[in-house]
Amino acid sequence: MRKHRVFDAFWVAFTMAAISGFINAYTYNTQGGRFAGAQTGNLIFLGLRLAEFKWLEAWSYCLPILVFGIGQLLIYVMKDWALSAGCPYHLLAIRVMMALLFLAAVSAPMVDSDITISMLALFSSFQVEVFKRIGSIQYANVMMTGNVKAGAYLLSEGFLSGNQVKIKQGMQRCAVLISFILGIILSHYLSAFLEEFGLFLLFPPLLVIHKVIRQEK
Secondary structure: OOOOOHHHOHHHHHHHHHHHHHHHHHHHHHOOOOOOOOHHHHHHHHHHHHHOOOHHHHHHHHHHHHHHHHHHHHHHHHHHHHHHHOOOHHHHHHHHHHHHHHHHHHHOOOOOHHHHHHHHHHHHHHHHHHOOEEOOEEOOOOOOHHHHHHHHHHHHHHHHHOOHHHHHHHHHHHHHHHHHHHHHHHHHHHHHHHHHHHHHHHHHHHHHHHHHHHHOO
16 A cells, blocks of 8 residues: 555656756756756846846846746645645646646747746746655755755765665655756757757656556545
8 A cells, every 4th residue: 555645756756856957957058048947046147147237137037036936826826726626736736837838848939038938937836846745755856955955964864873764765865866967968968959849858757747646546
């Protein structure tokens, strides 16, 4: 008997981290050096542009930060409605994510980069809030600083105390970091060939996750 829901499985976390790495590298390479989900990077560039009095460039980094925040409001409203209506929240959320990704992938070659980065920032905002556990333990699939800290701490505690559970949890955080990096590497090389059409490669893993969530009872 499974103790946790399928969307909290380790393979889902591994997949979501790779997708996050892919999207952030994609937006950096194709959308003006901005990140869809890694808002710390956007804040750094925002501060640098403000220090240089480059107001328009500063706004370009401010936009995904604001949209990411709006995404959290939309998630809260959607989750509240889903729970009150008896709808499967995670299934609804991944369908919204797939719709956003599809719109971004189809329209990216034709629309201004601000529109594309906004849709992908919304996608990332949903992703970081909806898929945030491995079992009962939280992790991050978009911002990696917490995983670096947690992985190092859990491994240290596990090896020094001989706690195999802590070692396993620390190794899972390290695997998430590796998956994130692999997504970045894949995006970097594929962007050179596919450019903005590279987003279509993310649909197969999302479809698999959607299928298993839909089939879970």
